[in-house]
Amino acid sequence: xxxxxxxxxxxxxxxxxxxxxxxxxxxxxxDLGFFCVDNLPPTLLPKFLELMKESGxxxxxxxxxxxxxxxxxxxxxxxxxxxxxxRSWVTPQILFLDAKDATxxxxxxxxxxxxxxxxxxxxxxxxxxxxxxxxxxxxxAQIIYDTSDLKPRELREKILQQFSSNKHQTFTVNVVSFxxxxxxxxxxxxxxxxxxxxNPHYIDHMRPKTGLDEEVASYVLKWNExxxxxxxxxxxxxFMLPHYKREGKSQLVIAIxxxxxxxxxxxxxxxxxxxxxxxxxxxxxxxxxxxxxxxHS
Numbered sequence: 267x268x269x270x271x272x273x274x275x276x277x278x279x280x281x282x283x284x285x286x287x288x289x290x291x292x293x294x295x296x297d298l299g300f301f302c303v304d305n306l307p308p309t310l311l312p313k314f315l316e317l318m319k320e321s322g323x324x325x326x327x328x329x330x331x332x333x334x335x336x337x338x339x340x341x342x343x344x345x346x347x348x349x350x351x352x353r354s355w356v357t358p359q360i361l362f363l364d365a366k367d368a369t370x371x372x373x374x375x376x377x378x379x380x381x382x383x384x385x386x387x388x389x390x391x392x393x394x395x396x397x398x399x400x401x402x403x404x405x406x407a408q409i410i411y412d413t414s415d416l417k418p419r420e421l422r423e424k425i426l427q428q429f430s431s432n433k434h435q436t437f438t439v440n441v442v443s444f445x446x447x448x449x450x451x452x453x454x455x456x457x458x459x460x461x462x463x464x465n466p467h468y469i470d471h472m473r474p475k476t477g478l479d480e481e482v483a484s485y486v487l488k489w490n491e492x493x494x495x496x497x498x499x500x501x502x503x504x505f506m507l508p509h510y511k512r513e514g515k516s517q518l519v520i521a522i523x524x525x526x527x528x529x530x531x532x533x534x535x536x537x538x539x540x541x542x543x544x545x546x547x548x549x550x551x552x553x554x555x556x557x558x559x560x561x562h563s
Contacts (some may be wrong), residue, residue, distance in 0.1 A: 275318060275356045278329040278429065279347075281403060282363035283396060284382055285373045286333050287413045287421050291363060294425040295329040304331045308342040312349060316405040319355065334382050334396060347406065358511060361425075362400075362407035367393050369414040439507065443477070443535040445554040446528025454521035455510075458499060463492055466529045475536045476555050477532025486533040496534070500541050507546065527554030 376391040381392030466472040524530040539550035
């Protein structure tokens with residue numbers, strides 16, 4: 267269950283259109299205490315990750331600019347991103363900076379620089395080619411800023427607000443039990459129906475109790491079908507949770523439902539929350555557990 271002693275590392279990969287503000291972005295992150303590397307070739311990312319891990323807590327916030335100045339960019343970048351996805355101790359985010367073609371052309375004219383993809387041609391030719399090449403990468407980005415109408419100071423303020431440490435949210439797994447007879451939780455991201463499992467409601471002395479009672483929980487958990495369900499659902503969640511976290515979600519709501527939300531769903535919600543509590547901040551709640559008592563009071 268544990269991912270090891272290395273603390274979770276926040277990594278921001280800055281990329282996007284040439285002239286859209288990557289220099290302002292990396293300078294802003296450097297001011298926030300990020301360890302910054304400009305123009306890191308994607309082929310060096312695995313080695314850089316090893317150095318990060320060996321540094322312990324000395325490099326827990328890292329920002330990398332990766333753009334088309336690296337000629338092997340598209341041959342190795344997606345391989346590097348897939349490699350990142352396999353490492354549970356690092357939380358990468360892609361910040362993609364974009365701007366309208368007319369804005370980028372004007373910026374190149376102001377600086378009298380040539381576009382890296384059109385060193386001997388018109389800037390617009392390079393811009394259009396770059397936009398086409400970056401289309402898939404933009405689709406992977408968690409954060410996209412259009413800087414067409416932003417002054418450098420305004421872009422800096424957006425980045426400081428986005429990545430300031432007191433704004434960085436911890437990923438939380440919320441597990442909620444509920445009863446289908448009272449409707450689905452409207453905020454659920456994932457819903458699992460456990461009405462196929464044996465129901466303690468039909469055992470007279472268990473009927474007034476809940477899944478928090480040890481006797482009821484033991485009854486729910488003792489069946490082979492329950493154990494098979496838990497093996498499969500915890501394996502599925504173990505695969506999904508890191509990807510939700512890397513996608514930038516601050517929380518995930520997992521809803522476990524039975525008929526009345528009193529017995530089976532409660533016991534299983536408690537089990538699942540406890541199962542993942544070592545690796546994630548977890549919270550468990552029982553929406554409908556007391557509904558039957560309220561109805562009869």
